[in-house]
Amino acid sequence: MKIGTVRSSLGAALLFGWVQSVHAEMALNLQTPQTALGHTIYGLHTLILIICLIIFVLVFGAMFYAIWKHRKSVGHKAAHFHENTTVEIIWTIIPFFILIGMAVPATKTLLAERDTSVPDMTIKVTGYQWKWHYDYLQDGVSFYSTLATPRDQIENLAPKGENYLLEVDNPVVVPIGKKVRVIVTAGDVLHAWFVPALYVKQDAVPGFIRDTWFKVESPGVYRGQCAELCGKEHGFMPIVVKAVSEEDYKQWVAEQKSKQGATAAAPVQVAAADTAAKSDAASAKVDGKATYQQICQVCHAAALMGAPKPGDKAAWAPRIAQGLPTLHEHANKGIRSMPAKGGNPSLSDDQVNAAVDYMVSLAK
């Protein structure tokens, strides 16, 4: 990755005479693949690009030759031919063969890309406005993954970190050398799960399950983003995949399980948020803490988009000063970055109010 970056940056700097800023890298090509399939796709792109470049040079070589030699200003007199059946047939047939030459490797690659059979493990990915939920179907681990970049950096109030907008609170951890099948769906609108270095992109369609797969070759952190417009925070729901050795992966699973075990003591599991949107509001218990854990904490616990973190007295004081009824109203109707009812219209007003009360109680 580094060598490619340096080389391409040099090329760009030469091209534009541009002085590079500290963080930016002017990559000119696809990201360095981290999977075997990625290498194949990278090679396929290079092949097509080279074929196109050759045709481009030949065709426009002819055009520029005509521009240079057949100008009126050098006294060239116009010929009057206007058709030539042989030539026309030739230049209709030749492209067919070139296209077949492209189609064969493309088809082979596509067949490999679509083969999601016999995975070593399966992760269910669900896109929400505006976060990802991951569910490790075999290992029983599940969690939300949200943007970790502080709002201050986005609003230009603090210097931007190295992984600005491409960092999350909980990365997806996968073992290297294992075929990971990713089944993708969404809870509200279309999203797309896209990790460039893994050569994986799959639209997340609410109500439908799609799948794709990858097998990472070497340990590392690979960053991507939602690739399908999903509303105002579309640009702020990144994906981070951390590939580790199998031992490290097992250790990570164990840690996650003990963490979730602790959470399971609470009335409702975090994972239940999956079904929260569909739950019948009338039958749900008015339990502020439960609602907080299902819905609100996704943003508030991580203080995302300026959401006040429970227990952060400085953030809550001015809000508490507005009085509970005002806070209730804001939470139900939405304010600034916060959607109405935290984006879950199935919640009753009372449930939202109870969750607000719970958070306020933590800040007092």
Next chain:
Amino acid sequence: MEAVHDHAHGHGHDDHAHGPEYSGIKRWVTTTNHKDIGTLYLWFAFTMFLVGGVMALVIRAELFQPGLQVVRPEVFNQMTTLHGLIMVFGAIMPAFVGFANWQIPMMIGAPDMAFPRMNNWSFWLLPFAGALLVLSLFVPGGGAGVGWTLYPPLAIQMGMGMDLTIFAVHILGMSSIMGSINIITTILNMRAPGMTLMRMPMFVWTWLITAYLLIAVMPVLAGAVTMLLTDRHLDTHFFNAAGGGDPVLFQHIFWFFGHPEVYIIAIPAFGVISQVIPAFSRKPLFGYASMVYATASIAVLSFLVWAHHMYTTGIPLQAQLYFMFATMLIAVPTGVKVFNWIATMWKGSLSFETPMLFALGFLFLFTLGGFTGLVLAIVPVDVQLHDTYYVVAHFHYVMVAGALFSAFAGIYFWLPKWIGKMYNETLGKWHFWLSFFFFNLTFFVQHFLGLAGMPRRIPDYALQFADFNKISSIGAFGFGLSQLLFLYIVIKAITSGEKAPQKPWEGADSLEWTALPTPVPYHTFETPPVIR
């Protein structure tokens, strides 16, 4: 109505030099004259081009550096949506309908369009549709922030701005369908004696084919947005899985319209280029018949490739294979056209006035956009590049360097005929070179951004994308400002241009140059010319 001079009406007027019946605003509101309506279309298109251009500059200003500086993310999304809709439906399509109105009757020796009053209505629907689109930004909840593709379920979540957008699309569709009926009827029924179909100028052929495309697909788009409307307000669940629908269904319907739409924009552009290149090569168009067949095959193929916009939605492997092969096939007739244009130039006697410069700019950059299209046709590569800036770069090479450059070529080419005065050649060349340079500065670097993995439609981006975005934004402002030069050139030509001869371009050979004086009179070909 005095502008109707068809056979049924007879030749009641002795004074052939008379002008419009009314003057001032009433002339333009009531006009049924194809030249007036062509002018209206072109000025409307240019106005919308500036409106959509300002939106593009808002987008590029926000993307000048990382972080949120200029607009909020929701406003950013509204800008990308309306920029797309306004440029496609408000600027490029009306511009080419403007050319059709001006040129088709003159090129086939007809006195006017077949349905002059419907022609008036086709145009006067447009300002209302355009106003609805712009107004949608100012209603509660703002405009539709869903991208010009209007994908549900996001489109279901939007406020009333979405409804205004849907109605605007309906109105634009009506206008296009009526315009197309008019164009087809004119071409099929009103050609002068001897003007057989295979003698028509290429521009007329391209519009005949385009008009059929429009009639075929605009109702499909109207259906798609109507289903959105009922999903939004009448709980129909066409696109909601919970009610038995499917969000991806919308994409199938939309792109069944959307892909032919790409050719609705590109084919009239091919027509303009096919007039300009022979004129400045002083040599007839090479392979006229194969041009006609190639254009028709592109039109037919355009109905069979829609799902190449949907490779990542999870369509079956078999569908991906079919759509990949069908899409690659389009390269063949497109290649034939490019080869024919270059063969037209070959051994010609070339000169490089502004229309020719724009035509060559078109040829060079449109072909580049065609090659990136071929790259994107390859499914495994497209999966990586779909919804990234590579796609943004690709379709701007096709739409801006393709359609817009060809529209500029057409304006510089025919303006002397229309207004009887020449534009300033030096300034025209400046306009071309500035546009060419800044266009590439804006969009070439976006290929690199897309390859590196920058998604489209994001208001803020990671730091590794910063430098190319900065370059792209500088290019966009340069490109935008260059278009003010174009406005100046046109106004200067109208107010104080030198008088143009009947045929300012040595190699031009269609009827408007050979049979009509400059400037063209208000009414032309009241007696049909006889073509040898």
